Amino acid sequence: GAVVSQHPSWVICKSGTSVKIECRSLDFQATTMFWYRQFPKQSLMLMATSNEGSKATYEQGVEKDKFLINHASLTLSTLTVTSAHPEDSSFYICSARATDPRSPLHFGNGTRLTVT
Amino acid sequence: DAKTTQPTSMDCAEGRAANLPCNHSTISGNEYVYWYRQIHSQGPQYIIHGLKNNETNEMASLIITEDRKSSTLILPHATLRDTAVYYCIVRVGPAGGTSYGKLTFGQGTILTVHP
Numbered sequence: 451g452a453v454v455s456q457h458p459s460w461v462i463c464k465s466g467t468s469v470k471i472e473c474r475s476l477d478f479q480a481t482t483m484f485w486y487r488q489f490p491k492q493s494l495m496l497m498a499t500s501n502e503g504s505k506a507t508y509e510q511g512v513e514k515d516k517f518l519i520n521h522a523s524l525t526l527s528t529l530t531v532t533s534a535h536p537e538d539s540s541f542y543i544c545s546a547r548a549t550d551p552r553s554p555l556h557f558g559n560g561t562r563l564t565v566t
Numbered sequence: 567d568a569k570t571t572q573p574t575s576m577d578c579a580e581g582r583a584a585n586l587p588c589n590h591s592t593i594s595g596n597e598y599v600y601w602y603r604q605i606h607s608q609g610p611q612y613i614i615h616g617l618k619n620n621e622t623n624e625m626a627s628l629i630i631t632e633d634r635k636s637s638t639l640i641l642p643h644a645t646l647r648d649t650a651v652y653y654c655i656v657r658v659g660p661a662g663g664t665s666y667g668k669l670t671f672g673q674g675t676i677l678t679v680h681p
Contacts, residue, residue, distance in 0.1 A: 456609070484668060493653075494610070494671040543609045545669075554600065555669060557609035 453477055454546045456558030463534055463565055471529045471561045473544030479524035480546035484555070485517075488541040500527045524549075534565040570654045575676040578648075584641040586675050588654030591635040597658055599630060600669070601639045603650040603677075610653065610671075613639065644679045651676050 453476040463469050473483055481502050486494040498519055499507045506519035518530040527546075531538055543560040547553070571589040578584040590599065598617050602610040614621055614628045616637075621628045627640040641648055653674040 454609075486671075493673055494604075496668060496670070499668060541607070545609075554612045554615055556612060557602075559609045560607070562607070 452548065452553065452556045454480075454544065454556045454558040456544055456561050458561060459559060460562040461564070463563070465535055465565055466533055468530055468532045469534055469563060471531075471542055471544075471563075473527045473529070473546070473558055475525045475546045475548070475556075478546075478548040478550075478553070480527075481524065481549050482547045483521060483527040484545045484547075485519065485527075485529050486543045486545065488543060488560075494543060497529075531563065534563070536565045539563055539565045570656055570672055572652070572654050572672065572675045574673065575678070578641075578644045578677060578679050580646055580679055580681050581643055584644040584648065584677060584679070586639040586641075586652050586654075586677065587636065588639070589636045590654070590656045593634050593656050594658075597656050599628065599634075599637050600655045600657060601626070601628065602653045602655065602669075603648075604653070604674070605647075605650045613652075644677075646679050646681070649677060649679045 455474045455476050457472045483500040485497045487497050488494045496509050497512045500519045500521040502521045502524050508514045516532055521527040541560050541562055545555050545557040547555050598615050600615040601613040604610045614623055614626050616628045630637045651674040653671050655669050
């Protein structure tokens, strides 16, 4: 149980275009999802917290207008990287917390974004 | 959240037990110890967590010292597939409110299991 699915697993896009990444909780409802970013040889850095039905909360230094987050249902959150640039190339990972507070946080398998 | 300290890297022979230490000397009474691992180019995988009692599941055992200032993750029979970065994270647990689940990752321990 507790499967989090991300799509796509990898994407290549041209500079200036937008890319949408989906994060789904497959077998549980997630009131809260988290988006992380990981650059090569570095640890995961939290970008934002996505709450179902409300606005996302962004970490300091993360541009909310560039990284649009939508959490429209209890099983789906999306991250859209707008006007992507090569420096946005990274590994984006989502995680989800079930409504049952006793369950641990589970992660998707990540999306490798390459902006050319 | 309490800060954790882990060795940068460790080696282990296949079939032997891998013991990964973590120091968290500033841990608070309501903070849990979580362990995750990340295999190359994948998302982190939950392993185990605990508050003060030792815990065991199908993947690993977690030993927490009586003063809770340190813990050890034990992989009883390491395999080559256990090669990964292991993260020890201290965080307020399930009753910690709406921010529960917001994990702060350090650099972790790179565990290499060799034949």
